[in-house]
Structures are given as structure tokens and as C-alpha cells.
Amino acid sequence: MAKHIELGLDNDDLKHMYRIMLLSRRLDERMMLLNRAGKLPFVISCQGQEAAQVGAAYALDKEHDILSPYYRDLGVVTEFGVTAKDSMISAFAKKEDISSGGKQMPGHYxxxxxxxxxxxSVVTTHVLHAVGAAYAKMLDNAEGVSFATLGEGSTSQGDFHEGLNFAAIHKLPFICMIENNGYAISVPSELQYAVKDLSKRAIGYGMHGEQVDGNDPLEVYRVIKEARDRAVNGEGPTLIDAIVHRLGAHSSDDDDKYRDKEMIASLKETDCINTFKQYILDETDIDENWFAELEDEIKAEINEATKYAENAEYAAPEDALLNVYEEVHNG
Amino acid sequence: MAKMTYLEAIRDALDFEMEKDNDVFVLGEDVGKKGGVFKVTDGLQSKYGKNRVLDTPLAESLIAGTAIGAAMMGKRPVGEIQFAEYILPATNQILSEAAKIRYRSNGDWNCPLVIRAPFGGGIHGALYHSQSIESVFASTPGLKVVIPSTPSDAKGLLIAAIRDNDPVLYFEHKKAYRFLREEVPEGEYVVPIGEVDVKRDGDDITVITYGLCVHMAIEAAERLKDDGYEAKIVDLRTIYPLDKEGIRKHVKETGKVLLVTEDNLEGSVMSEVSAIISEDCFYDLDAPVMRLAGPDVPAMPYAPPMEDYFMVNPDKIYNKMKELAEH
Structure with a gap:
């Protein structure tokens, strides 16, 4: 039986997941292009990690679950309803930016x-926020889980340890997914940790841990779905180590010269966008025409989003003084 | 009204707010079963349960960070850091996160968080149990920092802090816990954040201070009376953001000002107060601004003679007051 059938997913699910993955990829590519054209000061890329991001987010409950994503998670937030237009407005730092009104760099969801x-931007602080959100859910006996993602470099931070330890003590409805692309900017994982499988750290915390092929959206969907079931059944948190590929540089300001070109080329051979497309072609009756139409549709969507965002207004300069405190503004 | 110590007034505020609002919860090291190392939260766990009076692991960043997450979800957490010095591992969460949540989300999210911590010297606490840590936080827009000097203010400011929709650091002087006792309003009692308070009136000189030094300054002022001078004692109460208008008003009324803190002199809260006075009250001054503070050494020593040498006391304040009054 095809894997998606085993997971209870149908063609519409696959189409949706592929669509969000492709939309995230094409959006990211367009932003990089706009950066090179001098129109966007900064871009931080999701390329290569869309399978893990969309597979995970698709397994969550959009009404009740709380996300604490990290800066590469364009796929996660897009699956949670952030539109191409929203993302482009953030990239251009315009007033309508839903994340910050143009105050923060893009990727700060x-x-x-x-x-x-x-x-x-200070990595891993957000893991504790997600754990605190899960504690609030426990206090209120509220529905849903909290979900945090981070790079493997962030697992070296103290907040990672403090958060997982606490989540396990109280069996909180919390899922932590490492998007392990093997590099923290230039520092490879062998200089980040000695353990072979980061999910084994879960044993030390007293929680469930699992490593997963993050290049396969269906596998990620499966482990997150199972983690979510455990969480809502009072069986506590889960640590997932999703092995993914970083296809590009760390950010638009990084030359990526510290990585071997042949190694990067080999990563592109197993690009998750291509492998998932092949899976759909092999295992369903969805054909090339659908993929071609989707490309056109997404291109039009991104063109429109870019045009809108580029022409949108900036916040007024003195808006820099707003929202310091509830009752007063500074300055 | 009932007579309460400073410590009992803090507990009364916590109890009142927890009873009234189910979203308020307390977390920290030893706050539950033991009731805190100083017994501030004594009895609260048996009344409100283990989840609302939570004994956390020994991890300060966790206390602040999880409280921030819960606060974003609509809870009103009150974290306790056992000694003010131990807040430093949580500084990243407080400065980079809590203080910026409203601003960086353009008002979409907010962080109604309180962190309490006992500070201050004179209790043989040596370097790491005596410090005034407030200047680390007192130039951070997005944060509020309050330091009550009396049991009534302790109650009213804590209730105000818990109800505030932004993060508030609440530093309580550990020597004041059982040393200060007065009539405290029962039930609902709020002292607004951001307002100075005149604790003693006088028209010859103005002393601006906060925390336990307020009481030392009042004692010194009573002695100064015999020299024929009346000192106005102004308690900052909120040390960030400062009540600039209140500071200006009380400085202009006497034209002579002494600033007192038990923190180190350089870069203390009083450095900013001094700058405000220099900028805005220059032509109203009849003498240079004077400051009295701890020496610029890393922290307070343990041995009693060295500790006494470090600490501000009523004698030192009296001498400075007299010098200023006679200027």
C-alpha cells in the first residue's frame, strides 16, 4: 500500500502539501532574486527544508495548536495560513507586515x-516560550499542543535543555522538532554535538524521541501526528530530529564558501520538492499537467504579492515610537 | 487596616490577586512546599495547589522564559528569582524577549509578566546575596522596574504590577522583609506604577532615593532638623521609566538635591536622575547635584567591617545632607 494511504491521506492531501511546499520554495527563490536585485536587504532561506516544515505543520491543528517557529520556517507558517502576500510585505518591511509592522527582519514570524x-533573533529563547504556552494549556485544561522548531545548532543552547527538561517533568503537550540541516551557518554538526542521533537526548529528559527523514513530508507527517496524539493523551512531549538539507547559503549575506560544491550539488539531487513530486506521480493518478498548472498559478500569486508589497506604504518614521508599552508610547 | 510587615504585605498582594484572578500563578525555586526561602509565598501552595504555586527546577532562564510563553497565552505569571543576583541567567529572556514582545510584534502580542526578586545589602549576604541589580534593567524600554520602600507600597505596587499588561520587574529589599511594619490597607489597594512619592516634607533640601535608603534618609532628616534644616524625602518607587515630572517638581521646590542609592555609584539609576536634573533644572539649582552610593567595587564584602564600609547608612546620609544644606 502506498505510504499516504497507510497514513489515511488522499490525493487532495498530497496536492495541498505539495502546493504549500512549492509555494514556499518559489517565494523564497523570488525573495533571493529580489535581494540580488537590490530590492530586499535580507533574506533567510527555507530551501531544502520544506518537506519537514509542511509535513509537520499539516499534522497539527490550526485552531488549537500554538507555533513557536524559527527563522527558516516559511513552510510552517505558510501551512498555518500566512499568505504569499503577507510574506512579501514582511520581506519589503512595509506597514502591513503582520509579524511586526516592518520593525523586524523577515523570517521573524x-x-x-x-x-x-x-x-x-537570539536563538532558542522561543523553546521556553512554547513550553510556557504548553504549561498554560495544562493549567487551563485547554485543547491543543505547542510546537517549536529549531536548527541543530540551537540544541547547544541552555534554553533547549531547560525547556525540554521542564516539559518532560510535567508531561506537557509539547513537540520539539529539530530541523537538522547539518550546519549552524558554517559550523558542521560534528562540532556541534557528539551524539549520532540528536533525538537520543530525549532519553535523558524522560520523553519520547525519534529521528526522521526530514526530506520525506509523509514520514514527518507521521511522526508529528503520533507525537501530537501522545501529547493530547497526556503522554507528554516528544523530541524529533528531522534530517534535512540546506540547499543554499545560511542567508543572503553568507557566501557559503565553507561547504564543498560537490556536496551541495549532491543535496540538490534529492531536493524534497522533486522527490515528493516523483512520489505523487508514481503513487497517484495526478499527472504532469496538474504540476504545470500549479507552477503557473503559484507564479501568478507571487507576482501579484511582489507587486503589491513593493508598492505598499512603509510605516511612518515616527511609528518607531509606537507599542513600547500599552498605555504610552516612548520618545 | 491591619499591621503587616513588608513581607506579609507582598504575600497579601499575591493572595489577593490569586484569589481574584485564576490566571495569576506563581513559579520559582522553593516557592511551593517550602513557601520560599524567605517565606514570602508561605501557605499559598496549600491554598491554590501545586500548579498555581509551582516549584520549578533550578533554572532561572526557564522561570522567565516559560513565564513569558504563558503570559503571551493570557496568563499572569509571577516568577520569583530567589536572590536578585540569580536573575542574570534569565537576563536574555527578560531583555531580549519580554521587553520587546509588544514592540517587535507591533502590539499583536503582549507579555503581562511579573518577576519578583529580593535585592539589597546589610544582611551579611556577601557578594552574591546583597547586590542592587536594578541598573542592569533600568534602561530597557518595554520593561517597568519597581522597588517599594514600605509595606503599603509593597502591596499596592505588586497588585499594580500583576495587573499591568507589560512586563514588570519587582525588586523587594530583603532587609525590609521583617524590619518594616505598618498599617496596610486590606483588600483592594493599588499604587500606580510610574509615580514618585514624598515620604517626608521639607523645604531646604530634596533627597531622592528608593528602597531601604528611604528609611535611612528619613532618620537622617530627623537629625538634620536639629541643625535647622528640613529635608524633603522623595521615594522614586518606580525606577524605570522614571517619573521625570515628579523629579523635576520636587527638585525645583528646594533647589538643592542629594541622590542616594545603595548600588555602586557609577551607572546607577541615580546617574540618569542626575542627568534629568542637569538638563531640566539647571537654573533652579542653588548647589551642584550631590550623590551618595556604594563604592565602585564589584559587590558587597562579607566581613562585617567591610560590609558596613560599603553600605549607605543614616550617618553617611546625614553628613551629605548637612553638607548640601550648608552649601
Whole structure:
């Protein structure tokens, strides 16, 4: 039986997942292009990690679950309802930016309406926020789980340890997924940790841990779905180590010269967008025409989003003084 | 009204708010079963349960970070850091996260969080149980920092802090816990954040201070009376953001000002107060701004003679007051 059938997913599910993955990829590619054209000061890429991001987010409950994503998670937030237009407006730092009103760099996600907690740049602080959100759910006996993602470099931070330890003590409804692309900017994973499988750290915390092929959206969907079931059944948190590929540089400001070109080329051979497309072609009656139409549709969507965002207004300069405190503004 | 110590007033505020609002919960090291190392939260766990009076692992960043997450979800957590010095591992969460949540989300998210921590010297606490840590936080827009000097203010400011929709650091002087006792309003009692308070009136000189130094300054002022001078004692109460208008008003009324803190002199809260006075009250001054503070050494020593040498006391304040009054 095909894997998606075993998981209870049908063609519409596959189409949806592929669509969000491709939309995230093409959006990211367009942003990189706009950066090179001098129109966007900074871009931080999701390329290569879309399978893990969309597979995971698709397994969550958009109404009740709380996200605490990290800066590469364009696929996660897009699956949670952030549109191409929203993302482009953030990239151009315009007033309508839903995350920050143009205050933060792109990739610093946050939107109450989408259940996405606001993010800063100092990595791993957000893991504790997600754990605190899960504690609040426990106090209120509320539905849903909290879900945090991070790079493997962030597992070296103290907040990672403090958060997982606490989540396990209280059996909180919390899922932590490492998007392990093997590099923290230039530092390879062998200089980040000695353990072979990062999910084994779960044993030390007293929680369930699992390593998964993050290049396969269906496998990621499966492990997150199971983690979510455990979480809502009071069986506590899960640590997932999703092995993914970083296809590009760390960011638009990084030359990526520290990585071997042949190695990067080999990663592209197993690009998750291509492998998932092949899976769909092999295992369903969805044909090339659908993929071609989807490309056109997404291109039009991104063109429109780019045009809108580029022409949108910036916040007024003195808006820099707003939202310091509830009752007063500074300055 | 009932007579309460400073410590009992803090507990009364916590109890009142927890009773009234189910979203308020307390977390920290030893706050539950033991009731805190100083017994501030004594009895609260048996009343409100283990989840609302939570004994956390020994991890300060966790206390702040999980409280931030819960606060974003609509809870009103009150974290306790056992000694003010131990807040430093949580500084990243407080400065990079809590203080910026409203601003960086453009008002979409907010963080109604309180962190309490006992500070201050004179209790043989040596370097790491005596410090005034407030200047680390007192120039961070997005944060509020309050330091009550009396049991009534302790109650009213803590209730205000818990109800505030932004993060508030609440530093309580550990020597004041059982040393100060007064009539405290029962039930609902709120002291607004951001307002100075005149603790003693006088028209010859103005002393601006906060925390336990308020009481030392009042004692010194009573002695100064015999020299024929009346000192106005102004308690900052909120040390960030400062009540600039209140500071200006009380400085202009006497034209002579002494600033007192038990923190180190350089870069203390009083450095900013001094700058405000220099900028805005220059032509109203009859003498240079004077400051009295701890020496610029890393922290307070343990041996009693060295500790006494470090600490501000009523004698030192009296001498400075007299010097200023006679200027």
C-alpha cells in the first residue's frame, strides 16, 4: 500500500502539501532574486527544508495548536495560513507586515491570528516560550499542543535543555522538532554535538524521541501526528530530529564558501520538492499537467504579492515610537 | 487596616490577586512546599495547589522564559528569582524577549509578566546575596522596574504590577522583609506604577532615593532638623521609566538635591536622575547635584567591617545632607 494511504491521506492531501511546499520554495527563490536585485536587504532561506516544515505543520491543528517557529520556517507558517502576500510585505518591511509592522527582519514570524508566537533573533529563547504556552494549556485544561522548531545548532543552547527538561517533568503537550540541516551557518554538526542521533537526548529528559527523514513530508507527517496524539493523551512531549538539507547559503549575506560544491550539488539531487513530486506521480493518478498548472498559478500569486508589497506604504518614521508599552508610547 | 510587615504585605498582594484572578500563578525555586526561602509565598501552595504555586527546577532562564510563553497565552505569571543576583541567567529572556514582545510584534502580542526578586545589602549576604541589580534593567524600554520602600507600597505596587499588561520587574529589599511594619490597607489597594512619592516634607533640601535608603534618609532628616534644616524625602518607587515630572517638581521646590542609592555609584539609576536634573533644572539649582552610593567595587564584602564600609547608612546620609544644606 502506498505510504499516504497507510497514513489515511488522499490525493487532495498530497496536492495541498505539495502546493504549500512549492509555494514556499518559489517565494523564497523570488525573495533571493529580489535581494540580488537590490530590492530586499535580507533574506533567510527555507530551501531544502520544506518537506519537514509542511509535513509537520499539516499534522497539527490550526485552531488549537500554538507555533513557536524559527527563522527558516516559511513552510510552517505558510501551512498555518500566512499568505504569499503577507510574506512579501514582511520581506519589503512595509506597514502591513503582520509579524511586526516592518520593525523586524523577515523570517521573524509572529501572528496571533495564526497562533504563531512572536520571535526574536537570539536563538532558542522561543523553546521556553512554547513550553510556557504548553504549561498554560495544562493549567487551563485547554485543547491543543505547542510546537517549536529549531536548527541543530540551537540544541547547544541552555534554553533547549531547560525547556525540554521542564516539559518532560510535567508531561506537557509539547513537540520539539529539530530541523537538522547539518550546519549552524558554517559550523558542521560534528562540532556541534557528539551524539549520532540528536533525538537520543530525549532519553535523558524522560520523553519520547525519534529521528526522521526530514526530506520525506509523509514520514514527518507521521511522526508529528503520533507525537501530537501522545501529547493530547497526556503522554507528554516528544523530541524529533528531522534530517534535512540546506540547499543554499545560511542567508543572503553568507557566501557559503565553507561547504564543498560537490556536496551541495549532491543535496540538490534529492531536493524534497522533486522527490515528493516523483512520489505523487508514481503513487497517484495526478499527472504532469496538474504540476504545470500549479507552477503557473503559484507564479501568478507571487507576482501579484511582489507587486503589491513593493508598492505598499512603509510605516511612518515616527511609528518607531509606537507599542513600547500599552498605555504610552516612548520618545 | 491591619499591621503587616513588608513581607506579609507582598504575600497579601499575591493572595489577593490569586484569589481574584485564576490566571495569576506563581513559579520559582522553593516557592511551593517550602513557601520560599524567605517565606514570602508561605501557605499559598496549600491554598491554590501545586500548579498555581509551582516549584520549578533550578533554572532561572526557564522561570522567565516559560513565564513569558504563558503570559503571551493570557496568563499572569509571577516568577520569583530567589536572590536578585540569580536573575542574570534569565537576563536574555527578560531583555531580549519580554521587553520587546509588544514592540517587535507591533502590539499583536503582549507579555503581562511579573518577576519578583529580593535585592539589597546589610544582611551579611556577601557578594552574591546583597547586590542592587536594578541598573542592569533600568534602561530597557518595554520593561517597568519597581522597588517599594514600605509595606503599603509593597502591596499596592505588586497588585499594580500583576495587573499591568507589560512586563514588570519587582525588586523587594530583603532587609525590609521583617524590619518594616505598618498599617496596610486590606483588600483592594493599588499604587500606580510610574509615580514618585514624598515620604517626608521639607523645604531646604530634596533627597531622592528608593528602597531601604528611604528609611535611612528619613532618620537622617530627623537629625538634620536639629541643625535647622528640613529635608524633603522623595521615594522614586518606580525606577524605570522614571517619573521625570515628579523629579523635576520636587527638585525645583528646594533647589538643592542629594541622590542616594545603595548600588555602586557609577551607572546607577541615580546617574540618569542626575542627568534629568542637569538638563531640566539647571537654573533652579542653588548647589551642584550631590550623590551618595556604594563604592565602585564589584559587590558587597562579607566581613562585617567591610560590609558596613560599603553600605549607605543614616550617618553617611546625614553628613551629605548637612553638607548640601550648608552649601
Amino acid at each position: 509572529g501572528s496571533k491570528k495564526h497562533n504563531i508566537l512572536t520571535q526574536g
